[in-house]
Amino acid sequence: MSGAMQTPSTPAELADAVRSAPLVIAVGAGTKPRLSRVADDVVKISTAKLRGIVEYEPSEFTFTALAGTPVREIAAALAERGQYLPFDPLFAEAGATLGGTVASGVSGPGRFRFGGLRDFILGVRFVDGSGRLLRLGGKVVKNAAGFDLPKFFVGSAGRFGALAEITFKVFPRPASTRTLRLPVKDAEAIMGIFSIAGRARWELDALEASPAEGAVYARLGGAGEAHDALGAEILAKWPGETLSCGVAEKMWRESGEVTWAFADGAFIKVALAPAQVAAFLAVVPSSARVRIGAGGNVAYLSLPAGAAVPALAWPAVALRGDAPLWPGTRPRFDVLQATKTALDPQNRFPNLDD
Amino acid sequence: MEPPTSTAVLRRLLALLPAGRVLDRAAELAAYESDGLTAFHQRPVAVVVPETQDEVVATVRFCRDEEIPFVARGSGTSLSGGSLPVAGGIVITLNRLNKILRVDPDQRIAVVEPGVINLAVTTAAQPYGLHFAPDPSSQSICTIGGNVAFNSGGAHCLKYGMTSNHVLGLKAVLATGEVVEFGGASREQVGPDWTGLFVGNEGLFGIALEITLQLLPRAETFHTVLAGYRTLEQAGDAVAAVIASGLLPGAIEIMDALALEAAVAAVHAEYPPNSEAVLIVELEGPREGVAADRVRLDEILAKSGAVEVKVARDGAERIAIWKGRKSAFSAVGRLSPDFIVQDGVVPRRRLGEALRRIGEMSRAAGLRCANVFHAGDGNLHPLILYNGKEADGLARAEALAGKILRMCVEMGGSITGEHGVGVEKRDYMPDMFSADELDCLKRVRAAFDPLGIANPGKMFPAAEAPVLSQHGLHPLEKAGVISRE
């Protein structure tokens, strides 16, 4: 029997909720349900009411919001002031919360240029396993005091604490973008483009491949005046086409919302190195759908319902569907358990393996 | 020759390592007594100079078994006493682990040993059109191991972040003796970000042995502008206008009058006459993008009330501008026998107010204070000048530094943007963090270092071990286990 769902609306109430049961896990909007699929006796704490932007100072390039705030609300507030989260959080329109986005550690197409979620998180307020509400990191764009626990929470899947409030760095939104579609015939061609475009003078904003479509998508961001010349140079190297604004917007939306994936079935993030793209594509079953992002540094794998998960020789995490939570390789060191015990001495939150 | 110190422990250490790896003579140890925070000294019992990763691991395990504190050391340029030795402890210096193991241009990564000099990474990456973004002013001498331990910054943090944003993975020997590998060649991570947690640990977790760094394409073009202003406020307002414009410059730096005077004296830098402050703004990227952005920047600066706006016309002029800025610390050394540098952070919108208050506080203290800082990210670098020969010189300078740090915290900022807490700022941690928060940090530290032997006495207030026990003997000395000259 699962306990009654708790719905705190303030950080202090979140701390009470954590203390209220021997086994708890925080859950957001459920866009990545595999992360919180744990034993029935674990009480779920919903962050649905723990929402709102606490502080937003456009001149500081920072905002602080409660963990349950939908990312799309934040994106809208930032857009009003010409700013954005450069890593393009995934599932924003589907309702993903800020806390769930941090705990899952996933970034979208814009990750390529300026870095992923981990590179923009500045500070967290969280409830540790003893029920203490703690603030670590900072609220300014630069801070080196204390260990970087905010980064540690990225990808931690709610296993080390319940996030209450998070501070992020943001950037001015590029004045304009342009997307090119470059046809590719195989994995080698994808890797060739990734390798050259990755260190070219163009400084692309996003670089993704959709192997099934036989396409690499390259996005330029910045002053619009530069796009004609840069776009022409890229197309001279790899013949392709410039997408119209409407088509480009739709394509990036599909990428960010993952609408290309099977509605049910496992959805898995794989951390790749660019040199491993071909090896990865070789193990993907023909029934699967795949997208390679961040210039070959990440793969998203979608399997049809009921399909077996292939053996993955890379670090991987399942976000949706029926798959082991960590279907790839995992580091196993004594210090990992010791850190878990340090933050959660009573094992109130599930273990990474649960 | 028989080493002068031949206690049992030292003898065991000497037996553990190949000949020549352990320094224990007074003259040899003297060079390691201090780091960039020169007001503090502590002689270590011995200095180990390993030449391989295995020797580092063996030394750390030895320290664990013997419960002897150790301090990892790169080039000793820490400005907060991070690499200051610990009484009764040893120093493990990593300069000989200085191999760049791999530069992979396709994946845009470099794998390096900890003793590699920061600038050497960019030098190795340059043939491929790549560079390593973190660029502390000390980049021609400081090591990647030190950068990792301190999550060091530089002039380009607003756009590119700090060291941790460029470390993809690492291999380390923890204070427990366990050898771990976190992250790897991918820019993405799965599961908690262990690499991110390790970076910035200030040497309290263990020793980094091998580090995977991300490299970025080197910008094709730079547009570097130096603008002189009659007041610091005007320079600050110009920063606000640049930020509000939606531009994302690679660097935004300010130097005040005293810092300018120092740079002129030291490297013959040239600045617009009658300037009380100089602003440096740099745009970078593909030439077409920079050409478009510079039009907007030039408009903003033209309206900012500058005495003069100078644009670097070529690479040499750009380097000259940066030379003046990056030499500021050492240049100030010419103005004063001694100085300390703070690196507190304030919200950018409060920079003007912070600088005014620093001016008032330093006048009240009767001390001169030069300011060079990363204006783009609110990271102050007040250099407090004092005379160490005056009985209360250092104490007065430290008191002023403390007031500045508290002001930063009050304003919602931080006590350190990039130099770390070290010994110097450990007593200010409670201004930023509650007792529970400090307890949490200590618990995490204990997970990596249950015995408290890795760089003890740093970061945490009410330090576990008195670092500056220059008087009196260490308990191990009293017990006859160790001794010093």
Ligand SMILES: Cc1cc2nc3c(=O)[nH]c(=O)nc-3n(C[C@H](O)[C@H](O)[C@H](O)COP(=O)(O)OP(=O)(O)OC[C@H]3O[C@@H](n4cnc5c(N)ncnc54)[C@H](O)[C@@H]3O)c2cc1C
């Ligand atoms: C003139 C000058 C300018 C500077 N400018 C800047 C600047 O612009 N930005 C900035 O951020 N800093 C700056 N610094 C500070 C300093 O250079 C940095 O903190 C640098 O990273 C220290 O590197 P290092 O090799 O000298 O390390 P050290 O001083 O030897 O050590 C620093 C810390 O790292 C630990 N450590 C060293 N190697 C390892 C390892 N392999 N594993 C684990 N821990 C290790 C040490 O124990 C110590 O705690 C400046 C310093 C000077 C003197």
